Amino acid sequence: MQALIDGSRLITEALVRAGAEVFIGYPITPANNLYLFSGKRFKTFLAAPDEITTLQWMSGFATAGKFPVTATSFPGFALMLESINMAYMMELPMVIILVQRLGPATGTATCGAQGDITLLHGMLSGGYSIPVISTSEATDCWEMAEDALKTAVELRTPVILLTSKEEVMTQFSYDLSTLKEITPVVRKHYTSDETFIPYKRDNKGVPEFLSVGNTKHQVRYTASTHNQKGILEGISPEALANTISIQEKIEKNSDSYLHFEFQKEEGSNTLLVSYGITANAAREAAVKLREEGIPVSVLIPKTLLPIPDIYLNIMEEFNNIVIAEENYPGLYKKLLFGVRAPENVHSVNKIGRMIDPSEIIEEVKKHGN
């Protein structure tokens, strides 16, 4: 039996079921449905006076042991940047839902886009990695949202759940009985009687957690370069090693949050690559091409950053690669292949509207199979 819902509803419910407790937000189109549903669903909901405050409040809640969530779009996200760097450095779990809209600047609030992936790639000063997990269809609004929260908690890091206007605002019929069950994340707290060292890492490279509310051990959270004790220490070898170990934590555990879809079609020499709102256009283009007797394979990355090796390994198997994304310069293609992509890597790029499957089909046919 079908229900009429939208992606915002699925994302909100999934995050709450996964254990998120606090939503803090500032209104912005096209993230407002997430704000609306969160106001009805989260145990605690706070309306912040701006996006810097949003991230600071979230960070404060996280030091007290809560799992906070917000939703925004580029203009708000830009204001959050420094504070996300802070939360990354303090190793605070949180999910930031970034609903992409057309930029630059205020651009067009009511028009979707996929224009923020290179910003996310470079958002941490020093070029460190932050997990970016993306929705590509309705079911992802459920499963990727759950994984974003669990990754944030398990790796003690901010995680970006990347989506876009049409993915969270389009209403659609959906069979709710197909949604997999979500159980709340369980966080381990430091339990030893020995002195607590706030940034001492376990075998996964993740520091054990204690709230600033505990009365047994002193806890320090520090945004500046710090040693394992959380003490600001300039460029001491120990402090620099700690900074590097945050990056290592994200990279080393990347398999735990790796999600992609790979439809390998027998006899295909062409691989369609797409993500986010354009993923369904690619899926539909593949169906139509196969109906015409043109076999194509499809790769839909869902874990967008850090870029997993496996995407490049898959691409190496194909003679032709067509990457479709709703931005002008071909941003994910640039991240995958640099400023000069190999000649067999083609792109379909549009702005101001969704990419039509026929445009992907046309590009595939242009290069034969």
Added chain:
Amino acid sequence: METKFINSQSLPFCKGCGHTTISQNTEIALRKLGLKLLDVILVTDIGCHGIIDKAFDTHTVHGLHGRSVALASGVSAGLNNPEKKVIVFIGDGGATIGMQHLLDAAHNGYNLCVVIHNNMLYGMTGGQPSEFTPKGFKTPTLTEGAEHPGYDICALVTAAGASYVSRISGIGDISDKLAEAFSRKGFSLVEVMEVCPSYGVKSNPGMKLSKLIEEAGIEIKVYVDREMKAYETKIREGLPGLLSPALTIETEFPHTLDKPVRLFLSGTAGEGVQSAAELFIRAGMRCGLQVTKKGSYPVTVGVGFSASPIILSPEPIMYTGAPEPDVVIVTSEDGLKFAQKLIDNMQEDKLLIIDSTLGVPETKAKVIVHHFRESAGGRNAMIMALFEYLKQYRIIPMEALMKQFLSSKISANTKLKALIEETFEIEG
């Protein structure tokens, strides 16, 4: 034994700096209040004052320049425990860039106490003036002296709703004054006046803090001491989920579609285009169809066009766009303007349904003209047009749309209900 809040005899500040006075007196004040070490959370940020946190054996949180008050607000609301003492150290530079956070924390009544270390300039970056630099006060980058008085932050946070606010001179034993502020529930603030021994003294030779305070007309006093409601974090248990079974729609009618049909409904904001579109897709779901619906309208929502591309399909819908809709329905001038390009590109196998007030645009598509507005008014023109579409193209039975109509609030309009029944010869 006395609780040791500070773990070092030598604090990291320049000789003669008021920051040392504040830190040492903070320890004394905390002792006077009998607070336990780990019931105190010291939140600091960037500025000379912020390097103190390593000397404190309380919990410490060291954040971004000027954001400590907002960060501490989150800490306090997250702990949601008035027995915990959240103390914020911030400089006059931080209070300048983060002034909204101060007002906001006072306004919400967060349980925390802010200690502004006001040495009237940015000490960490070379002695630039802040918004708290008093009139006439010179700094290395403002040798002619400040033109305007500094902000009276005490007056501002008082107006915003603080429970306790005072300004004090940072000389001698200030522990009782700090303890007074620390002891309050809700938002309290102490602005401590200091002179930076490195930049302030050099730029204003011979100047004494007391004289400066007097000449600048800075008031040393308790601004307010009152009971204000302290913030309590609302934690709502047992909220209903967002995926209630009530959202599901049962299949009870057949449909005749063997492939998707894409409609583009275009009219005027405030004329019920979005609700008519939703009514129609819900009717489609009553017939077991898969559906999608988008809304397109200006950000101001109540003016100009309002359009809704919808898809009804016997198969799962992947791509939700509709660059070349099968059916375009236009009920107003605004709607026509917005859909004009689509109409221009329509081919012979497409259908345009348009209100009679709009004339017939040039198009290759089949056209149905009807006086929807005249018969039902602008507000209900789109519903009438959708019934008309079903009358001529029975992709789903009209009964399905009628049933959906009757289950909606719009059916309270008895005139409209009667009009639909009469026009389309259908029982309500």
